[in-house]
Amino acid sequence: MQTLVICIDRDNDLGEKANVITPLIGREDNIDAAVKLATADPEDSDSNTIFGGVNVLDELLAKGLDAQIITFAGDKNVGVISDQKISAQLDAFLSENEITNAIFISDGAEDETLIPIVQSRIKIDSVKRIVVKQSANLESTYYILKNALNDPKISQTFFVPLGLAALIYAIFLLARYPEGAIIGISAAIGMYMLYRGFNLDQPFALLREKMKDSFYEGQMTFVTYTIAAILGVIATMIGAVTLWQYYITGGSWYYGIVTLITVFINVTIWWYVIAILFADIGKMVDQKISESFTIKEISPALFIIAIGLLFWGASTYILSVSAFTGDTTSNELSLQYFVYSVVGAILIALLGIKISMTSPSPEKLPKKGKGKTKK
Structure with missing residues (x-):
């Protein structure tokens, strides 16, 4: 052929x-x-x-x-x-x-x-x-547009933002807070545009396929990824509630946008770190079962802990010097926390680098049943 x-x-x-x-x-x-x-x-x-x-x-x-x-x-x-x-x-x-x-x-x-x-x-x-021939009259144009809107790929892009905006507006009307509808609609459409702009549908599709495979193959990652997702949702809800409480009491004009964002990071960072660690632990367990695990797989977990420590220390210090408190003793203590967090993050990161450089890769590990000589 x-x-x-x-x-x-x-x-x-x-x-x-x-x-x-x-x-x-x-x-x-x-x-x-x-x-x-x-x-x-x-x-x-x-x-x-x-x-x-x-x-x-x-x-x-x-x-x-x-x-x-x-x-x-x-x-x-x-x-x-x-x-x-x-x-x-x-x-x-x-x-x-x-x-x-x-x-x-x-x-x-x-x-x-x-x-x-x-x-x-x-x-x-x-x-x-191959181009399908179409008549060029008005009826055919209407027919083409109608079928295009019925296409899931087009309808999801066109109808989802409009439907989301209408739903948020209805919720705020029921809550008797129509002023918040503008904020909610702007945030939702902004998040949707970022989602489409960064083409995040592909990573989510890959994650969905991976979750389905891990479920049918009986892997630990299905359970730990589910736990990580639940912890992520809990962290986001806790951060949103805390942020809303400060917003309605003082507003962004009093605290400042940076301070409010720092509040969200400070109350959620360890939730997110634990969620990522759960996902990583499930991956390591599956690698251990398949006999492809090496000590090198611990390095990402150490880097996540180091990053979490940095964000926690930095957010704690920023909040101490903002409008939340004017206590000098608290400021000095938070500065110590920030310095300790930086030092701790560096030490943990160096440990992760050391493990990553010294441990062999999975393909270099001796496999069972190979390399044995017959007596």
Whole structure:
């Protein structure tokens, strides 16, 4: 086989809508899958992509070229997870077949983001985009917009901020505090924009996949990650309640924004540190069970403790010199706490560096059953 016609379904509509498992190899399997997808969702463009790939395959075969068609599907969590699944399928296929070149079939820019991944493994001679013809009248435009808003990827981006703002406004109206609605809506939309701007949906999707795998594989990380999440929520609630109490008694004009943020850090830092330590302990337990644990794995926990100590000491000192207290003795004592926390953090960090540099990596450890000589 020399030429491979590659069709991509990045968001796995084949699996989600037609219950088809990929990769799909060969003309008949691809046509059957395209028919199933078109039957399940006639408006899905991935079926047209496969039919377009079949058309290209027939043209190559008619010219007497040695060619084959294959379709790869990713995951509904479009991004790192879906691309990793497609890459794994492609690597497995190329390891068993000799391919010299490929023709890439797509239905738009989203699938074409996979071109560099495919091109890093095989030479791509051509890229063909399958475009479904549409009439240009007003009715078709309305239909396209309606279906676009029904797409979860678009509706989540458009409707979530509006729905969140309306919900927060309703809650503050019920609490008879409409002035706070502006603050709540601004904070919620700001957090959502930061979430989307920093592309945090990918890390959360990876974390969700990792949690699901640890649950089905019976790993300790599922329990400790759950505990860490609960502690994180508790810490955030405690910090928010404390911050709100100071805000309503004096306001930011009295204490200052920096002081109020410092209050939140001071009352929550050790909760967050303990939560992260729980997550790290679960990882170490699983590594111990799989016999891949080394003393080097303790280093991140020591660094977390050192960072927590620094934040606690610094926040304590800042609060002592702010509007919270004017006691000179308290200021001197908090300064001592800050100095001790800096020294302690440095010592703990140096210990972590020492452990990290002296312990062997897991791949260098002798494995059981190897290295033994027969008597």
